[in-house]
Amino acid sequence: MSQQGVAILGVFVADLAFRASRLPGIGETIIGSGFAVGPGGKGSNQAVAAARAGAAVSFISRIGRDTFAELALKTWAAEGIVPRVTQVETPTGAAFIYVHETSGDNAIIIAPGAAGSICVADVDAADDAIRSAKVFVTQLEQPVDAAKHALTIAREAGGITVFNPAPAVPFDDALYVLCDYIVPNETEAEALTGIAVSDLAAARRAGDALLTKGALTAVITLGERGALFHARDRSVHVPPFAAGKVVETTGAGDAFVGGFAAALAEGADPLDAARFGSAAAGISVTRPGTAPSMPHRAEIGALLKESALS
Numbered sequence: 001m002s003q004q005g006v007a008i009l010g011v012f013v014a015d016l017a018f019r020a021s022r023l024p025g026i027g028e029t030i031i032g033s034g035f036a037v038g039p040g041g042k043g044s045n046q047a048v049a050a051a052r053a054g055a056a057v058s059f060i061s062r063i064g065r066d067t068f069a070e071l072a073l074k075t076w077a078a079e080g081i082v083p084r085v086t087q088v089e090t091p092t093g094a095a096f097i098y099v100h101e102t103s104g105d106n107a108i109i110i111a112p113g114a115a116g117s118i119c120v121a122d123v124d125a126a127d128d129a130i131r132s133a134k135v136f137v138t139q140l141e142q143p144v145d146a147a148k149h150a151l152t153i154a155r156e157a158g159g160i161t162v163f164n165p166a167p168a169v170p171f172d173d174a175l176y177v178l179c180d181y182i183v184p185n186e187t188e189a190e191a192l193t194g195i196a197v198s199d200l201a202a203a204r205r206a207g208d209a210l211l212t213k214g215a216l217t218a219v220i221t222l223g224e225r226g227a228l229f230h231a232r233d234r235s236v237h238v239p240p241f242a243a244g245k246v247v248e249t250t251g252a253g254d255a256f257v258g259g260f261a262a263a264l265a266e267g268a269d270p271l272d273a274a275r276f277g278s279a280a281a282g283i284s285v286t287r288p289g290t291a292p293s294m295p296h297r298a299e300i301g302a303l304l305k306e307s308a309l310s
Contacts, residue, residue, distance in 0.1 A: 005056030010043010011115030049258020176214035241282030
């Protein structure tokens with residue numbers, strides 16, 4: 001069977017984004033400067049990012065039977081994403097997102113709702129989608145057992161596995177050996193290795209620790225410093241891409257993962273795929289929202305071309 005495209009296991013939640021100068025203290029009410037509701041959840045965001053980057057995408061999840069579920073189905077239909085989802089009576093999840101009104105930095109609380117009950121049976125129901133995908137991606141917003149089972153299926157089928165350990169909840173070390181690529185951010189890399197990723201040298205030490213645990217390659221995203229592509233045969237700093245004024249950093253990591261997966265699915269060299277993901281992230285931060293901020297393939301290509309000429 002010829003493998004193609006990207007399969008993603010993860011959650012959908014409705015993003016409830018509030019812009020303000022600061023978070024309120026306990027018992028305090030403050031006035032915000034903006035509010036928006038939109039599609040979110042790391043897995044769904046990554047699916048949108050990969051689809052807009054040109055990949056054929058299937059998305060495995062659970063949602064409820066409510067207004068937020070309607071938003072999910074509408075989002076996937078608009079992006080050409082094939083949903084492999086179970087609908088249950090539990091409400092679809094939501095995320096509270098605080099966005100600093102000046103810097104665009106964010107803090108997030110997620111309640112996965114229906115997707116919090118994703119189980120091995122859900123993964124088995126989408127076995128064909130995982131086995132037929134060239135690249136499989138998952139995270140940790142859904143239960144760890146489901147992520148591990150899906151990674152195992154993808155690895156057995158010979159697919160490329162991408163594991164985004166976010167949020168950095170405890171998980172079985174056996175997951176590391178199932179990862180062709182583990183893609184944490186700085187905070188997650190520190191949580192997993194105990195090494196504070198304060199500079200590039202520290203990122204390389206964290207990368208070494210992740211390889212020692214069994215991952216084949218570590219791709220550590222570094223925010224405004226770009227990313228580190230760290231494998232046993234090469235360790236390369238991938239610089240950030242400046243695409244304009246930073247409006248909001250929420251979703252930048254998902255843009256990177258989705259773009260990276262889409263490029264891998266096309267057969268790109270892994271380092272070039274990381275550059276593609278970095279360019280996608282660089283564009284996403286110039287726009288508000290998570291899924292809505294994901295760039296299209298032509299935009300990413302134009303930024304890469306512009307960067308090569310400068």
